[in-house]
Amino acid sequence: MFDNFFIIIGRHIISFFYFLGGLSNLAFKTISLSFVPPYRKDRIFEQAKKAGLDSLPLVSLIGLFIGFIFALQTAYFMQRIGSELYIASLVALSIVRELGPVITALVVAGRVGASITAELGSMQVTEQIDALETFATNPVKYLVVPRFIALSLMLPILTLYADAIGILGSYLICVFRLGISSSIYLRVTSEALFHKDLFNGLFKTIFFGMIIALVSCYEGFNVKGGAEGVGQATTRSVVFSFIMIIIADCIFTALFYFIFP
Amino acid sequence: MIEISGVVKNLNGNLVLRGVDLKIDKGSTCVIIGRSGCGKSVLLKHIVGILKPDKGKIVIDGKDIALLKEKELNNVRMKIGLVFQGGALFDSMTVGENVGFGLIEHGHISEEEILDRVEESLNMVGLAGIANLMPLDLSGGMKKRVALARALCIKPEIILYDEPTTGVDPITADSINELIKSLHDKLKVTSIVVTHDMRSAYRIGDNLAMLYQGKIISQGSPEEIQKTQDPIVHQFINGLAHGPITEAVRLL
Numbered sequence: 001m002f003d004n005f006f007i008i009i010g011r012h013i014i015s016f017f018y019f020l021g022g023l024s025n026l027a028f029k030t031i032s033l034s035f036v037p038p039y040r041k042d043r044i045f046e047q048a049k050k051a052g053l054d055s056l057p058l059v060s061l062i063g064l065f066i067g068f069i070f071a072l073q074t075a076y077f078m079q080r081i082g083s084e085l086y087i088a089s090l091v092a093l094s095i096v097r098e099l100g101p102v103i104t105a106l107v108v109a110g111r112v113g114a115s116i117t118a119e120l121g122s123m124q125v126t127e128q129i130d131a132l133e134t135f136a137t138n139p140v141k142y143l144v145v146p147r148f149i150a151l152s153l154m155l156p157i158l159t160l161y162a163d164a165i166g167i168l169g170s171y172l173i174c175v176f177r178l179g180i181s182s183s184i185y186l187r188v189t190s191e192a193l194f195h196k197d198l199f200n201g202l203f204k205t206i207f208f209g210m211i212i213a214l215v216s217c218y219e220g221f222n223v224k225g226g227a228e229g230v231g232q233a234t235t236r237s238v239v240f241s242f243i244m245i246i247i248a249d250c251i252f253t254a255l256f257y258f259i260f261p
Numbered sequence: 262m263i264e265i266s267g268v269v270k271n272l273n274g275n276l277v278l279r280g281v282d283l284k285i286d287k288g289s290t291c292v293i294i295g296r297s298g299c300g301k302s303v304l305l306k307h308i309v310g311i312l313k314p315d316k317g318k319i320v321i322d323g324k325d326i327a328l329l330k331e332k333e334l335n336n337v338r339m340k341i342g343l344v345f346q347g348g349a350l351f352d353s354m355t356v357g358e359n360v361g362f363g364l365i366e367h368g369h370i371s372e373e374e375i376l377d378r379v380e381e382s383l384n385m386v387g388l389a390g391i392a393n394l395m396p397l398d399l400s401g402g403m404k405k406r407v408a409l410a411r412a413l414c415i416k417p418e419i420i421l422y423d424e425p426t427t428g429v430d431p432i433t434a435d436s437i438n439e440l441i442k443s444l445h446d447k448l449k450v451t452s453i454v455v456t457h458d459m460r461s462a463y464r465i466g467d468n469l470a471m472l473y474q475g476k477i478i479s480q481g482s483p484e485e486i487q488k489t490q491d492p493i494v495h496q497f498i499n500g501l502a503h504g505p506i507t508e509a510v511r512l513l
Contacts, residue, residue, distance in 0.1 A: 123351075131349040133311050134342075135363040135415070136335035 019218075019240070026140065026218050027210075030148050033141045040146060047150035051112045052158055062107055063162040066099055067091070067169020075178055084178060088185045089192030091170040096193060096201045100163040102249055105208035108155060109241035113216035116147055117237035120220025121230035129221065139221070148213040155209035156202045163201065196260060204252040208245050215241045262287050263308065263419070263451065268317035269475075270303060277303050279475030280317070285468070290445050290452040292466035294459070294497065296506065299472050301455040302346065305421050308453065309343050310334050321419070339367060342412025346424040348404035350396040356383070356407050357392030363415040382410040386440060402433035409440070413448075420444070422454040426461045438464045459498050463487070471497065473506070 074087045120143060123129050132139045167189060174180040219237035223229045263285040270278040277300040285291045295301050306312040307319055310326045318325050326337055350359045361379040364370060370378075376392075383389050386406040396404060405425060412420055425441060426434035438461050445452050445465075456462055462469055463483045470480040471494050479486065479494045489495055496504030 126347055126352075127345045127349040128351055130306065130311050131343070131345060131351070134309050134338060135366060136338045137366050138331075 022222070023214055023218050026144065026221075027214050029140045030144050030214065030217075033138065034145050034149060036141070040142075043142075043146035044149050047146045048154050050115075051108065051147075051150050052154035055108060055111055055154075055158060056161070058107055058111060059104055059158055059162050060165050062103060063100070063165035064169040066103055067095070067166040067171075068173055070094060070099065070166070071170035071173035071178075075173070084174075084180060085184065085188060087174055087178070088170070088180070088188040092167055092189045092192050093197060095166040095170070096163050096197050098201070098249075098253075100166055101159050101201045101205045101208065102245065104159045104162045105155060105205060105212065105245045106242060108151070108158065108209075109212045109216075109245060110238055112151070113212045113241050114234050114238050116213070116216035117220040117223075117234045118230055120217055121223035121233045124221060124223045125226055125230060144213070144217045147217060148210060151209035151213040152206050153209070155205040155212075159202055159205045200252075200256045200260075204249060207248055207252070211244045211248060212241050215244060262320075262322065263453070264318070264320040265304075265308070266318050266320075268304070268307060268314045268319065270300075270307065270312065270315055272303065277475060278307075278314070281472070281475070281477055283470055283477050283480070285451060285453060287451055288449050289467045290441075290454065290465055291468045291470060292454045292456060292462040293470050293472055294457060294462050295472035296497070297457060300475055301472055302423050304472065305343065305423055305453065305455055308419075308421060309341050310338060335367075339363065339415055340418045341421065342409075342415060342417035342419070343421045344405070344408045344412050344423060344425060346427060348396070348408040350399075350404060350407060350411070352396050354396075355392065356388075356394050356396065356399070359396065359407060360392070360411045360414050362411060378414055379410075382414040383407075385413055385444065386410045387436075402429045402437070405429065405437060406440070409444075413444070417450060419451045419453070422452065422456075424456055424458075425454060426456065426458045434458065434461065435464075437461075441465050459500070473497075474509075 070091050071087060074090050075084065078084050078087050078090075120129070123143075129139050129143075132142055171182075171185055171189075174185050175182050216237045219233040219240070223233045263283075265281055265283040265285075268278050268281040269276070281304060283291070283293075293301050293304065303312060307314055308321070308326075310329075313327050319327060321337060321341075324333070324337060326334060329337065350356075351362065354362070357376070357379050358365070360382050361375045364375045364378060379392055380389060383392060386409050388403060388406050388410065391399075391403075391407075396407070399407060409420075409422075409425075422441065425437050429437065441452065441454065442465050444450070452465075454462070454465060466483055468480065469483055469486045470477050471486070472478075473493055479489060479491050481489070486494065486498060489498070492505050495501075496506050
């Protein structure tokens with residue numbers, strides 16, 4: 001029984017390092033091929049539209065509700081200590097520094113990352129990726145590079161949008177439900193936010209975008225089997241993206257806290 | 262001339278090719294026969310450089326393709342058209358974009374010329390006027406023909422066919438055989454066809470080679486193969502349920 005236990009643990013450790021090695025290799029190839037012409041702007045725009053513009057409705061909905069929820073949860077405690085005014089600053093800081101970037105990245109990983117893995121996975125299963133190679137077209141350059149660039153550019157923009165929508169949600173609750181004056185709310189919010197808070201929140205999303213693109217493409221390229229394999233790879237892609245985004249977020253938060261306090 | 266010597270390939274712990282030796286003359290049609298899963302498609306992928314051999318050499322027109330740098334390999338690849346078993350058409354593109362893909366990516370020619378070449382290639386496979394359809398709108402047989410048109414569009418010197426008649430009805434299969442033969446006669450290309458359809462093999466091949474347990478065990482003209490005394494080849498070409506091939510599987 002213990003033998004089996006160690007075999008299973010061992011297999012998981014090996015497959016984890018295999019995944020990490022494969023992902024690093026793909027990251028290296030993608031970054032180096034990003035600087036090699038031809039630069040296919042049309043493909044980057046197409047992917048930017050899919051990742052950015054098409055995600056706006058979902059990001060709006062989730063951003064607005066996060067704003068509502070966070071304002072109400074903060075109000076619960078702030079009212080007890082008679083500091084309702086600080087709801088605005090607390091919500092703004094939390095959304096801009098943490099909630100906006102992470103929630104947007106998770107939404108994009110679930111919506112866009114999953115679709116990239118499913119698309120590339122079915123291309124792999126139906127030999128379309130091999131077909132690209134037979135036409136002397138590097139699959140990493142053709143499929144991964146545009147997605148990598150598009151996601152790294154679109155995630156900060158989407159996050160900025162989600163931050164604004166989240167703050168709007170909180171504004172609506174505070175002004176129309178809790179009776180805080182609109183001008184005071186806006187003043188407290190703008191006083192609470194510094195440039196570095198915005199930079200802190202947005203900078204890390206470039207890396208979140210890279211993580212989503214690389215993990216989803218890697219899983220898509222490594223699909224084995226048919227439809228079932230595509231399903232498993234899609235699940236793995238979302239799970240690994242979530243885990244890596246949270247780990248990267250923790251590292252960036254610690255870095256910013258200790259280096260730029 | 263294509264010269265394959267001593268090619269060995271291990272895929273995920275499974276020794277698929279165990280020393281394949283095969284010579285294919287320029288302008289000839291070689292049919293590689295063998296059971297499903299015996300490594301025929303893997304061998305084709307080696308010829309086009311998608312897979313690299315663990316051991317051995319694949320020499321095309323004097324160049325060992327495993328040793329070529331990416332740019333040189335890409336030059337060789339643009340002389341080879343591979344027709345995949347399921348077509349492998351890009352399903353996000355129209356038939357026309359699929360057929361013209363090689364030219365759009367690397368042709369450095371005008372859009373009008375590309376459109377002409379696309380229509381010419383579709384015409385060759387008897388599918389003129391369908392450039393605006395999507396692959397989803399096509400039947401299995403049409404997909405195979407479009408895949409062939411896509412391979413033809415780059416004007417290759419070598420065409421590789423992976424199971425061209427599998428999964429289509431007998432009439433479509435025969436028309437695909439006819440098409441392969443007429444294209445070969447017309448364009449004088451070197452063709453390598455991988456199949457387990459013996460009717461197709463006899464019809465199109467100048468030379469037949471049987472792949473069994475990772476090696477070419479027999480090679481010859483269709484007549485020579487039909488008259489073979491080798492019990493393994495005899496069992497395979499006659500489609501017999503009992504014989505040395507099935508016996509070997511049972512013992513495993």
